[in-house]
Amino acid sequence: MQIELTVNDKVVQWEVGNHEFLADTLRSHGYLSVKKACDTSCCGLCTVWIDGKSMLSCSILSLRAHGKKVTTIEGLPKEAEEFAQILSAEGAEQCGFCSPGFIMSVLAMKNELVNPTEEEIIHYLTGNLCRCTGYMGQLRAIKTYLGVA
Amino acid sequence: MFTMLNLVQPKELEEAYQILSEKRNNTILGGCAFLKMGKKRITTGIDLSNLKLNYIQERDGFIEIGAMTSLRDIEINPLLKDNYNGVLAQSVRDIIGVQFRNGVTVGASVYSKYGFSDLITALLSLDTEVELFKAGRMPLEEFLAQPKGKDILVRLWIRKTSCQAVYMSFRNSASDYSVLNVAVSKLNDQWRIAVGARPSKAALAVSASEMLVGEIPSSERIEAAVQKVTEELSFGTNTRGTSVYRKALCKALVRRGILEVMACKSN
Numbered sequence: 001m002q003i004e005l006t007v008n009d010k011v012v013q014w015e016v017g018n019h020e021f022l023a024d025t026l027r028s029h030g031y032l033s034v035k036k037a038c039d040t041s042c043c044g045l046c047t048v049w050i051d052g053k054s055m056l057s058c059s060i061l062s063l064r065a066h067g068k069k070v071t072t073i074e075g076l077p078k079e080a081e082e083f084a085q086i087l088s089a090e091g092a093e094q095c096g097f098c099s100p101g102f103i104m105s106v107l108a109m110k111n112e113l114v115n116p117t118e119e120e121i122i123h124y125l126t127g128n129l130c131r132c133t134g135y136m137g138q139l140r141a142i143k144t145y146l147g148v149a
Numbered sequence: 150m151f152t153m154l155n156l157v158q159p160k161e162l163e164e165a166y167q168i169l170s171e172k173r174n175n176t177i178l179g180g181c182a183f184l185k186m187g188k189k190r191i192t193t194g195i196d197l198s199n200l201k202l203n204y205i206q207e208r209d210g211f212i213e214i215g216a217m218t219s220l221r222d223i224e225i226n227p228l229l230k231d232n233y234n235g236v237l238a239q240s241v242r243d244i245i246g247v248q249f250r251n252g253v254t255v256g257a258s259v260y261s262k263y264g265f266s267d268l269i270t271a272l273l274s275l276d277t278e279v280e281l282f283k284a285g286r287m288p289l290e291e292f293l294a295q296p297k298g299k300d301i302l303v304r305l306w307i308r309k310t311s312c313q314a315v316y317m318s319f320r321n322s323a324s325d326y327s328v329l330n331v332a333v334s335k336l337n338d339q340w341r342i343a344v345g346a347r348p349s350k351a352a353l354a355v356s357a358s359e360m361l362v363g364e365i366p367s368s369e370r371i372e373a374a375v376q377k378v379t380e381e382l383s384f385g386t387n388t389r390g391t392s393v394y395r396k397a398l399c400k401a402l403v404r405r406g407i408l409e410v411m412a413c414k415s416n
């Protein structure tokens with residue numbers, strides 16, 4: 001089936017299979033920031049935005065992206081770099097495999113929550129797992145980034 | 150991972166139901182998160198996205214929730230925050246993460262009657278009806294008691310009342326399934342105590358709820374009702390906990406639930 005969607009402000013027409021998921025479609029078209037690290041929709045590494053909402057691209061049928069606006073971290077270079085600088089300054093990044101999905105969630109949170117408390121930040125990011133770190137560095141970085149430290 | 154030969158996006162429910170009935174392996178698609186974990190060979194997948202079933206609204210004394218509404222919408226919708234002490238929002242907030250809840254649907258969550266369900270337990274503590282395309286409208290308790298058939302859950306109807314309600318779950322770790330979950334509500338002097346993840350599907354503790362009817366219950370009456378819940382409902386063992394452990398948890402959560410409801414202001 002053919003779908004037409006906007007990926008990072010670029011309109012594309014792609015041929016997708018019936019049971020193809022968006023993470024695979026995006027990767028096959030070169031959006032390699034999108035990672036997958038589980039089969040059970042619980043790691044959050046595949047997070048992208050669909051019409052501005054953070055979603056798990058591993059669990060959304062590509063067909064459902066038809067007519068939608070998809071944003072990956074490649075589409076937010078300025079914001080991503082600003083936060084990534086703070087993240088690495090806090091020593092919160094180790095292998096970095098979880099970072100693209102994590103940063104997409106942090107940026108979505110910034111758009112959705114005003115001056116979140118620590119509890120609200122942790123709750124918003126429960127769906128993003130990181131194998132390497134203990135999350136404390138990330139929490140410090142987020143607080144600095146949001147100006148709520 | 151499931152496979153799917155064809156995909157249809159009907160514009161009428163009638164058409165969706167007809168396709169669903171045509172072949173055994175024709176399947177309704179919700180958010181697909183649960184389907185994705187299985188290996189089903191779907192002949193025709195029926196996507197309900199074009200049926201305008203993604204909404205939460207007030208109508209005829211009820212709050213109506215369309216089947217394709219996401220769990221995240223349940224969590225942040227102002228109408229649901231302002232009613233029933235926000236018990237529905239409370240019930241879904243610990244399911245995996247925000248991105249996950251943005252994708253999974255109310256229709257699938259209720260239709261599937263998962264034992265571990267957080268949402269069903271909270272819905273049971275309210276006056277909830279489910280509307281199925283073929284079987285029509287019925288109380289949630291009645292739907293839960295029926296054998297699994299092939300139908301489409303179209304929407305939920307929750308009677309708008311000023312009841313006080315609370316939801317509590319116990320998880321071994323954040324975002325895991327509940328080991329046990331409890332919802333307690335009170336409307337005037339009528340109580341409803343629902344317990345889920347026992348690990349079988351949620352049920353109302355009818356006799357225990359009746360023991361609380363009448364004047365503000367004394368601590369002795371509360372203890373007797375708490376004890377009754379563990380006697381009238383069954384508790385089982387799985388990897389998350391034993392039946393003995395679940396019973397002990399149930400007592401603690403139901404007691405807290407009752408006390409918290411008593412302390413709630415009417416809304």
Ligand SMILES: Cc1cc2nc3c(=O)[nH]c(=O)nc-3n(C[C@H](O)[C@H](O)[C@H](O)COP(=O)(O)OP(=O)(O)OC[C@H]3O[C@@H](n4cnc5c(N)ncnc54)[C@H](O)[C@@H]3O)c2cc1C
Pocket residue numbers: 040041042176177178179180181182183184185186216220243244245252253254255256257258259260261265266267268300301302303324325326327
């Ligand atoms: C890893 C994981 C962890 C989870 N943890 C929890 C938890 O802690 N607590 C909790 O309450 N839930 C939990 N869930 C369940 C989740 O909240 C959803 O209920 C579940 O994923 C189904 O929603 P879906 O939209 O993904 O449905 P799908 O996977 O699309 O569908 C599931 C089933 O429902 C059928 N279906 C879909 N829509 C309808 C409809 N309108 N009418 C009739 N049948 C329909 C489908 O045919 C399918 O058989 C978890 C799910 C996963 C995958």
Ligand code: FES
Pocket residue numbers: 035036037038039040041042043044045046047056057058059
């Ligand atoms: S790959 Fe793990 S949630 Fe998508």
Ligand code: FES
Pocket residue numbers: 092093094095096097098099129130131132133
């Ligand atoms: S830094 Fe390695 S998984 Fe997060």
